[in-house]
Amino acid sequence: MAWGLIREMGHVSIQTNDIEGSIFDATQLLGLRVTERTGNEVYLAANSVHHELAYVESEVNGIHSLGLIAQDGDALREIRKRVADENFKIVSETPVSLGVQDGFSFIGPEGWIFEVYSGMQNNDRGLLSFGPDRYGHINFHPRDVRSMMEFLRRIFDFRLSDVIGDDFAYFMRCNPDHHGIALIKGQGTFHHHAWQVQSIGDLAKLGDRLGAAGRELIWGPVRHGAGHNIAAYYVETSGAVVELYTDLEQIYDDERDPVIWGEDENWWNMWSNRRTEDFRTFGIPTVTELKTFI
CATH class of the missing domain: 3.10.180.10 (2,3-Dihydroxybiphenyl 1,2-Dioxygenase, domain 1)
Structure with missing residues (x-):
C-alpha cells in the first residue's frame, strides 16, 4: 500500500528523433505492446494499463515528462495546491497524456516536467509472451x-x-x-x-x-x-x-x-x-x- 499522495509510478514519456527505432526497441527488445498510436505519439505498456512508456516524435532526444499516479482525487487536489503554493510553472491544467481521467503537468526543479494524474484506463495485456511485468x-x-x-x-x-x-x-x-x-x-x-x-x-x-x-x-x-x-x-x-x-x-x-x-x-x-x-x-x-x- 502507498501511504502518501502518490500511489505508484506512472510512465516515462520520451521525445525521440527515430520513433520507429524506439518502437522496435520497446517491442522487440523490451517486450512491450503498443496500446495506442495517434499523430506523433505512441503509447506502450507491459501491465494491464493504457501506458507506462510513451514516445513523442521529435527532432531531438529528451525526456518529455515523468508521470506519477495520484492516490485519489483528494491527493491530486492537494498536489495541485502544493505546486501552486511554490509557484512552479504549470504546463497544462488538463491531462497531456491520453488514457487518463484527470491530471495536470508542471515544470519542477531543473526543468523536469512532471505529469500527475488519476484514473488511467485499463488495457488488457492479453496472453503473456516475453517481456516485463x-x-x-x-x-x-x-x-x-x-x-x-x-x-x-x-x-x-x-x-x-x-x-x-x-x-x-x-x-x-x-x-x-x-x-x-x-x-x-x-x-x-x-x-x-x-x-x-x-x-x-x-x-x-x-x-x-x-x-x-x-x-x-x-x-x-x-x-x-x-x-x-x-x-x-x-x-x-x-x-x-x-x-x-x-x-x-x-x-x-x-x-x-x-x-x-x-x-x-x-x-x-x-x-x-x-x-x-x-x-x-x-x-x-x-x-x-x-x-x-x-
Missing part, C-alpha cells in the same frame, strides 16, 4: 541532488529508503518498492527507466535478444546493494538507458529509517566492486533544456 522506477542525475530530494518529499510525500554519501545519491519510494525514483548527483540528465521481470532468467533472455539484434548489455547482471535488485542495462535508440530487474527489496515498515552508505562503499554491486567506467555517461536531457516543448 510492469514499469518500476527511474534514475536521473540532478545537479542539486539534495534540492530534488527535498522537492520529492515536500510535494509528493516520497520517503527515503537509502542515502549514499554526503548529498551524492538518494533512493526514494512512494509505496513498498524500495525506490520509485533514484537520484544521483550529476549533470542534469535522465539515466534510465526500469522494468520488473519475474526472474534472473529473463535477464539472460534479454542478453540473447540484444546479441541477436547486434546490440549489447552495457552492465550486468549485477546485484545492487541499495535496493538489493538483480539488474541488467542496455541503451535504447533515444539514448536513454533501460534496466530490467528482479528481486527488488520491499519495505513494509513505513517508518523505517533510511540505510546509510558511504559514497565509496560498494552500494552498486554486491557481487563485485567493478563497474563500467562509462555507465553513468549515458542518458538524455529534459526537453526544457533543449527548449523543444511539443
Whole structure:
C-alpha cells in the first residue's frame, strides 16, 4: 500500500528523433505492446494499463515528462495546491497524456516536467509472451541532488529508503518498492527507466535478444546493494538507458529509517566492486533544456 499522495509510478514519456527505432526497441527488445498510436505519439505498456512508456516524435532526444499516479482525487487536489503554493510553472491544467481521467503537468526543479494524474484506463495485456511485468522506477542525475530530494518529499510525500554519501545519491519510494525514483548527483540528465521481470532468467533472455539484434548489455547482471535488485542495462535508440530487474527489496515498515552508505562503499554491486567506467555517461536531457516543448 502507498501511504502518501502518490500511489505508484506512472510512465516515462520520451521525445525521440527515430520513433520507429524506439518502437522496435520497446517491442522487440523490451517486450512491450503498443496500446495506442495517434499523430506523433505512441503509447506502450507491459501491465494491464493504457501506458507506462510513451514516445513523442521529435527532432531531438529528451525526456518529455515523468508521470506519477495520484492516490485519489483528494491527493491530486492537494498536489495541485502544493505546486501552486511554490509557484512552479504549470504546463497544462488538463491531462497531456491520453488514457487518463484527470491530471495536470508542471515544470519542477531543473526543468523536469512532471505529469500527475488519476484514473488511467485499463488495457488488457492479453496472453503473456516475453517481456516485463510492469514499469518500476527511474534514475536521473540532478545537479542539486539534495534540492530534488527535498522537492520529492515536500510535494509528493516520497520517503527515503537509502542515502549514499554526503548529498551524492538518494533512493526514494512512494509505496513498498524500495525506490520509485533514484537520484544521483550529476549533470542534469535522465539515466534510465526500469522494468520488473519475474526472474534472473529473463535477464539472460534479454542478453540473447540484444546479441541477436547486434546490440549489447552495457552492465550486468549485477546485484545492487541499495535496493538489493538483480539488474541488467542496455541503451535504447533515444539514448536513454533501460534496466530490467528482479528481486527488488520491499519495505513494509513505513517508518523505517533510511540505510546509510558511504559514497565509496560498494552500494552498486554486491557481487563485485567493478563497474563500467562509462555507465553513468549515458542518458538524455529534459526537453526544457533543449527548449523543444511539443
